[in-house]
Amino acid sequence: MRRAIRSNVKIVVVDDDKLTRDLMVNALMYCVNRDVLSFENGFSALAYLDADEDSLDIIVSDVDMPEMSGLALLESIKKKWPSKICIIMSENPANEKSASDLGADAFLAKPFKVTDLFKIVQEYIVDAE
Amino acid sequence: MLRLGAGSSDMRKILKDDILLLRLKLLIIMCKAYLNDYPMGKYRKKAIIENARSVFDLLPQISSEYGERYGHIFNFQTYAESKEEKNLYFDVFQQRVHLLTVMAKALAEGHPMGCFREKALKDNISAICETITFNSDAGDIKFLKVA
Numbered sequence: 001m002r003r004a005i006r007s008n009v010k011i012v013v014v015d016d017d018k019l020t021r022d023l024m025v026n027a028l029m030y031c032v033n034r035d036v037l038s039f040e041n042g043f044s045a046l047a048y049l050d051a052d053e054d055s056l057d058i059i060v061s062d063v064d065m066p067e068m069s070g071l072a073l074l075e076s077i078k079k080k081w082p083s084k085i086c087i088i089m090s091e092n093p094a095n096e097k098s099a100s101d102l103g104a105d106a107f108l109a110k111p112f113k114v115t116d117l118f119k120i121v122q123e124y125i126v127d128a129e
Numbered sequence: 130m131l132r133l134g135a136g137s138s139d140m141r142k143i144l145k146d147d148i149l150l151l152r153l154k155l156l157i158i159m160c161k162a163y164l165n166d167y168p169m170g171k172y173r174k175k176a177i178i179e180n181a182r183s184v185f186d187l188l189p190q191i192s193s194e195y196g197e198r199y200g201h202i203f204n205f206q207t208y209a210e211s212k213e214e215k216n217l218y219f220d221v222f223q224q225r226v227h228l229l230t231v232m233a234k235a236l237a238e239g240h241p242m243g244c245f246r247e248k249a250l251k252d253n254i255s256a257i258c259e260t261i262t263f264n265s266d267a268g269d270i271k272f273l274k275v276a
Contacts, residue, residue: 019148022183027155030176031273033168093137100130109134111147114154115269116133123131126272 009125012037014045014061014073015089020110024060027114031121042068046076053081058124060108063090063099071098078103085124149187150261153226156180156233157254158265163236164251167273177237181230188226222260229253 011028013036015021021038029036037056039045042065049056059077063070074086088099091110099107105124108116135141159177163169232250236242242250258264 017143019145020143022179023148023151023155026152026176026180026183029172030155030159030180033170033172035172089134091140091142093140096132096137104130106131106133109132109137109140111139111141111143112134114151114158115265118269118272119131119133122272 009034009058010037010056011058011060011125012039012045012048012056014039014042014059014065014070016040016062016065020062020089024117027117028060028121031118032125041065042070042073046073049077049081049084056084058085058087060087060089060120063088063092063095071095071102074099074102074104087120087124145187146191149184149191152180152184152187153229153257153261154263154265156184156229157258157263158270160229160233160236160250160254161265162270162273164247167270169237174237174239177233181233181237184226185230188223218260222257225253225257225260229257 009032011032011034013021013024013028015024015038018040021040025036025038037048039048042061045056045059045061046068049059059073061070061073070088070090074088077084077086082103085105086103087106087108088095088104089108089110089112090096090099093109096107096109106120108120156177159173159180163177229250232246232253236250
């Protein structure tokens with residue numbers, strides 16, 4: 001079976017920690033060979049999506065961020081666009097159940113391995129043709 | 130819901146040394162993919178160059194902030210017990226990582242890669258992998274064959 005990266009997949013990483021955010025962007029950009037967007041808070045990501053609902057397919061967000069948490073962002077996105085893929089990252093085990101209850105597609109527990117990022121790509125971005 | 134990452138009892142904040150190790154492992158995987166003729170597009174080249182630069186920038190910061198943790202992070206306890214020897218091995222390790230960042234940047238920029246450069250790259254990757262006890266499985270990166 002031939003496999004391919006989903007064409008024009010649009011990914012965004014939302015995390016207020018620059019080191020983690022830049023790492024995720026780098027790893028995902030390398031995997032999909034496409035540009036990957038990033039924001040340091042949920043409000044900016046939501047505003048971007050509100051302006052054009054086709055601008056993003058996959059949202060990878062941390063939970064603990066100032067002003068708007070990743071869980072609030074997840075809730076807003078799933079309410080308006082249930083088909084958008086939301087991946088929630090956190091260092092707090094208590095956030096796993098909350099993420100699941102709010103409809104997250106995946107939960108990435110910190111700290112993670114490079115191969116965990118590869119699994120996300122394989123699960124949600126590499127299509128069988 | 131798909132669950133990935135640390136087990137519940139091991140969850141914690143990602144530290145600078147975690148970022149360095151993640152980026153270093155990513156750089157090794159990027160170089161191995163190149164050596165195996167995986168496709169290299171515009172954004173993959175950009176990602177390699179940015180990752181190499183980040184590893185280069187992070188390494189000296191780690192050495193000053195986490196000096197006492199080298200043994201734990203880089204598995205040096207198998208080589209030497211004394212702090213002096215650990216520091217010496219760390220210096221060599223640091224130079225190897227610096228060399229890898231230069232090699233990775235060069236391959237991403239399309240500089241010629243002869244058989245001796247290829248061998249040097251493979252040897253350097255092998256030495257770094259041994260130090261950080263990292264062995265990426267070929268199956269992990271098979272999906273990178275598509276671009």
